[in-house]
Amino acid sequence: MDSLPPGSDPIDGQKPSEDCAVVGFKGRINAYEPIITALRTLQHRGQESAGMAVFDGRKTVLKKGRGLVTDVFNPATDSIKGKVGVGHTRYSTAGSKDVIDAGPFVINSQVGFISLSHNGEIVNADELKEEMKKEGVNFQSDSDTEVLLAELSRNISKYGLKKGFEVSMNTLRGAYACAVGINDRLFAMRDPNGIRPLIVGKNADGYIIASESCAIDALDGTIIRNVEPGEVVELTDDGLKTIALHEGEKTAHCMFEYVYFSRPDSTIDGINVYMARVKMGMMLAKESPVEADMVIPVPDSGRSQAIGFSMQSGIPYTEGLMKNRYSERTFIMPTQSDRKAAIRLKLNPVREVISGKRIVLVDDSIVRGNTMRFIVSMMRKYGAKEVHVRIGSPHIIAPCYFGVDMKTKDQFIARGKTDAEINSEIGADSLAFLSIDGLKEAIGLDENNLCLGCLTGTYPIDISKKLAEKITQY
Numbered sequence: 001m002d003s004l005p006p007g008s009d010p011i012d013g014q015k016p017s018e019d020c021a022v023v024g025f026k027g028r029i030n031a032y033e034p035i036i037t038a039l040r041t042l043q044h045r046g047q048e049s050a051g052m053a054v055f056d057g058r059k060t061v062l063k064k065g066r067g068l069v070t071d072v073f074n075p076a077t078d079s080i081k082g083k084v085g086v087g088h089t090r091y092s093t094a095g096s097k098d099v100i101d102a103g104p105f106v107i108n109s110q111v112g113f114i115s116l117s118h119n120g121e122i123v124n125a126d127e128l129k130e131e132m133k134k135e136g137v138n139f140q141s142d143s144d145t146e147v148l149l150a151e152l153s154r155n156i157s158k159y160g161l162k163k164g165f166e167v168s169m170n171t172l173r174g175a176y177a178c179a180v181g182i183n184d185r186l187f188a189m190r191d192p193n194g195i196r197p198l199i200v201g202k203n204a205d206g207y208i209i210a211s212e213s214c215a216i217d218a219l220d221g222t223i224i225r226n227v228e229p230g231e232v233v234e235l236t237d238d239g240l241k242t243i244a245l246h247e248g249e250k251t252a253h254c255m256f257e258y259v260y261f262s263r264p265d266s267t268i269d270g271i272n273v274y275m276a277r278v279k280m281g282m283m284l285a286k287e288s289p290v291e292a293d294m295v296i297p298v299p300d301s302g303r304s305q306a307i308g309f310s311m312q313s314g315i316p317y318t319e320g321l322m323k324n325r326y327s328e329r330t331f332i333m334p335t336q337s338d339r340k341a342a343i344r345l346k347l348n349p350v351r352e353v354i355s356g357k358r359i360v361l362v363d364d365s366i367v368r369g370n371t372m373r374f375i376v377s378m379m380r381k382y383g384a385k386e387v388h389v390r391i392g393s394p395h396i397i398a399p400c401y402f403g404v405d406m407k408t409k410d411q412f413i414a415r416g417k418t419d420a421e422i423n424s425e426i427g428a429d430s431l432a433f434l435s436i437d438g439l440k441e442a443i444g445l446d447e448n449n450l451c452l453g454c455l456t457g458t459y460p461i462d463i464s465k466k467l468a469e470k471i472t473q474y
């Protein structure tokens with residue numbers, strides 16, 4: 001068992017982490033409260049830091065800090081006032097974990113205060129940074145978001161708003177779903193491949209930008225539409241206005257948004273995440289059936305796929321692993337060098353449910369495999385007769401360069417191994433993964449519309465050898 005990184009959840013900490021949530025608000029009330037509500041709704045997309053930048057009529061006021069949204073903001077003492085703002089929660093995949101690298105970023109430019117919240121990763125950030133440094137631009141952080149903001153600022157200052165956005169979409173390569181404030185104006189910008197989600201909506205108080213639709217629901221809003229890949233929209237008092245459109249790229253929505261990252265109650269690019277996960281479970285049951293007494297999910301990540309597996313197979317769905325919801329994810333015990341202890345604190349099997357039964361244990365994905373190995377042995381200890389592991393997504397074998405912390409080859413238990421070899425590490429009676437075709441069918445999109453990079457090693461954007469060497473030993 002390897003040691004647990006500080007602050008990691010023993011279950012979710014074994015999953016790949018999303019890098020950020022972005023939100024934006026422009027309306028007739030203070031932006032502070034709707035931004036807090038939206039960020040809290042999207043807290044699952046990043047728990048390292050939170051921040052917001054609000055234009056107060058004269059200048060943009062920035063507040064950010066380490067921790068959850070409720071750690072950083074306190075409505076009783078904060079005095080952030082203004083009707084336009086952007087917000088951010090972060091899990092670092094590029095740059096350091098320091099507050100200086102946290103979002104949003106703000107710059108006082110020739111066209112006014114530009115604030116930026118960004119979800120994704122810019123793959124040519126180093127090259128652009130070197131270029132701008134030669135022009136005399138100073139950078140304060142290691143974050144690719146600061147490079148993105150500097151690029152936007154120099155292009156908008158040089159070419160004006162429309163052409164500035166267009167030129168930036170030509171020079172920036174990678175994943176970027178952004179909320180952008182320019183003084184009292186608010187924009188949403190999405191990269192030409194549409195890798196990360198971005199949606200706009202409105203409620204009685206104003207317009208909302210969010211990474212996921214559940215944040216618009218939480219504000220009692222209605223969805224207007226997704227921001228299209230390669231599109232910049234302005235949210236004005238008269239509705240949405242497309243400012244720039246970069247056409248012609250292959251759409252490549254991240255398949256992992258559907259498998260794990262996004263909340264099941266969100267609808268991403270027209271596809272409900274819960275329904276997609278249930279279909280993944282159904283496809284998995286069709287592809288890899290097994291005789292068993294019950295289907296048990298690894299909570300909470302495997303729940304929707306397990307429901308689908310149960311529906312398709314007719315094997316009853318049961319909760320046989322209980323998750324301790326009150327073990328704080330950031331609490332580090334002095335002796336917590338042992339992952340087993342951390343998982344035992346978090347998960348407990350129900351002996352009376354499991355004992356003497358043939359079990360299908362379903363999770364959404366496997367990256368390293370440590371947690372699954374331990375859960376299987378725990379199920380056996382509690383008397384399971386057979387444990388058949390079924391994974392609701394295909395084998396993860398390659399790094400992600402677009403904002404997910406799957407970087408090094410030793411992270412991937414499935415890389416270069418047969419299912420039998422992986423299973424001998426996990427110790428189950430059988431193991432099966434959903435096929436890539438099954439995944440595409442469950443989501444309802446094909447390889448022309450999905451990024452499958454971490455499953456195939458083929459990416460929608462060329463990754464330079466230099467970057468590949470820098471990021472990973474892949």
Ligand code: SF4
Pocket residue numbers: 195253254255256257399400401402403404451452453454455
């Ligand atoms: S490489 Fe994988 S995790 Fe990264 S964007 Fe593509 S599908 Fe998503």
